[in-house]
Amino acid sequence: MTTITLMKQKLLILTLTVAAILAGCSGDKEANPDPIQGRDNTAKTVTVALLPKIKGIAYFSSCAEGAREAADELGNIELIYDGPTDGDPKKQAEMIESWTVDGVDVIAVSPNAPDVVANAMREARAEGVQVITWDADAAADTRTFFVNQATAQSIGVGMVNAMVNDLGPDTEGDVVIVSSDATSANQNSWIEVMKPAIENSNLNLATIKYPGENASQALADSQDVIKKYPNLKGLFGISSVSFPGAAEAVEQTGHSGKILVTGLSTPNEMKKFVHSGTVRSVVLWNTVDLGYLTIFVAEALATGKLREGATTFTAGRLGEKVIAGDNVLLGDILVFTKDNIDNYDF
C-alpha cells in the first residue's frame, strides 16, 4: 500500500470521527435545550442557578425537588440545578464564575466553605447577578439574603427537648454531644444553645466529641464515650454523619434501649434505627420546603418584588414568612418519630 492511500484512509477515518462527534452533539440538542438561551425570547423568564454543597446526596436531592415544584408553580423560572459531585468548594466557585459569564439572573449558593466562594460571589454581584445563600450562610457582603432553614435556637432547643421528653423528664444522668468538625459554624451555634438547655434539665453534659465528617471516626468516638461514662443516658449526634455513627455504636455495644440517641439527619438515613428503637426522635427541617422557598425568594428578588429591608415575604403554599434582618426564615423544625418517619422519602 502506498503512503498516499494510507494517508487517504487515515484522513477519511478522521473526518468520519469528527462528523460523528458533530452529529452526536447536535442530535442531543432537542433533548437538552439550552436553558439560558431561552431567556432572550421571553423577557420575563428568570434564570435561577441553584447550587448545592454536594450534588447527588439525599438531603440536597430533596431540596431540588422542592425547587422544581416552585419553578413549575411560578411558571417563569428556568431552573438550573448543578453542583460538585464530590463536594469540592473550589468547583462551586468555578460554577459560580461560569454562571456569571452566562448571565443567569439569580445564583443561590449553599457554600461548603464560605471563604473559597466569597470572591466568585462578589464578582457575580458586581456583574449584576442577584446572589443569595440557602442552607448555609456566607459573609454578609457576598449575598443579599440568606434563606435560613431554622434558627440555631429552634434546632438546639428542639434536640434537647426531644431527648428530655423521650427519656422522661425525671431521668438523671450523663449525655454526650457528638458533633462534626470543631470549626463547623452550624454545629457550634447549636451547641451554644444546647448547653444552657441541658443545664436546665436533670441531665449533665459530660463531654463533646469532634469526629469531623467521618463516619468511622464518629463510630469510634461514640464507642469510647459509651465505655467511659457508665451513667450515660443519651447521645446527641448533631450532623448527618455523626448521628448514624452514634446510633450504630449503641447497637453494636448492645446498649439499644438503654442509651438513647437523638440528633439531626435525614429520615431515610435513620429509619432503621427508629424502627429498632435505638432512636426515638430525628430532628430536621422540611428540606423540600427549603428548596421551594429558595426559588420563591430568588424569583421575587429578580423581579423586584422583594427588596432589602423587607420584613415579611409570601411564598406560595408556605404562606407568609418572617424576614429577620437579611435572613428569610423557613420556620419550624420537623421531628420525625416512629409514627411519621415512613411518610418521608429523602
Next chain:
Amino acid sequence: MTFKERLRTFRWWHELGLVILIIGLLAVAGTLMPRFLDLKSQLLLSRHIWEMAILALAITLIIITGGIDLSVGAAMGLCAVAFGMTFQYTGSLVLSCVAAMLTGGLGGAVNGALISKIKVHPLIVTLATYAAFRGIAEGLSQGVSYSQFGEEFSQIARGKWFGVPIPAYLFLAMAVACAVFLSKTPTGRFIYAIGHNEKAARFSGIDVDRIKFWLYASSGMLAGLATLVYVSRFDTAKADAGTGFELEIITAVVVGGTSIFGGRGNIAGTVLGLLLIHETRLFVGRYWQMDELKSIIIGALLIASILLYRILSPKKGRE
C-alpha cells in the same frame, strides 16, 4: 521535494489532528451556544486552567524522559499549608510565597534524589511521595484552612493586564522558554535521548542522573508556583489544594501527543492538549449543567487521542 515526500516527512500530524478537533469543538459549541465564543468570557474562565497548565510543562519534560510525577498535586497541598502557616505566624505575604516555593523545591528534590541516586522507578517514588506529601500537609495543618490573604493577593490570579489574566503571561513566558530549551539546547535534546534509550544515553556520556534530578526538582518548584496562583484564586490555603491534578495533567500531556513511554512529545502538543480539555470541560459544564459528565468526557478524550495517534502516525520511525 515532491508532495509525496513532503507528506512522508511531515512531523505534525498529531498537532494538526488536535487543532482540527479543537476547531470542531468550538464550531459545535458556538453553534449550540453562541455566547460560548465570546472572547471576554473565554479569557475570564481561562483562570480555571492556569495552575494545571504551569505544571503540565514540567510533566511534559518528565514524561519525555520516560518518567512520571504523580506527586505534583499532593506537593501543592504541602505548599499551600506551608504558605498558610507562614502567613499565620509572620503575617508576611512575601515570606509565605518564599516558603511555598521552597517547600515545593524541597519536595521535588526528594523525588529527584530518590529517582536518580537510589534508582527507584519514578512511578514508585512519586506514588510514595504522593501519599506522604498529602499526609504531612493534613497532619501539619490538622485540616485547618487558612484564608483572608487580602484583596491585593487575590489579584495575582483574578487580575488582568490589558484584558488578559495575569497568570497567562506567566504561563506563556514559561511555555516559550520550555519549548526553546527542549528543541534548541543540548540538554533539551538529551531529554529526548534519555526517553528513547536511557542506557545508550548513559554510554554516550550524558549525565542522566543530573538531568533527572533537576527535572523532578523543578517540577516541585513549579508546584510551589502553581500553588501561589491557586491560593490567590480561591483566597484559601488548605491541605486539599491540587487534589486530582496529577491525573488531569497527565491526561492533557498524553492527549497532547507525548508518549507515555518516553522519547516523543513537545510543548506545542501539551498546550493544545490543555486547550482541548479546558474547552471541552467548559462546554460540557456550561451547556449541559452536569458536573458528573465532565470526567466521563475527559476519559473519552484520552481514549480518542490514543486512537488518533494510532491512525495518524506513520509506522516508520515513530514507534
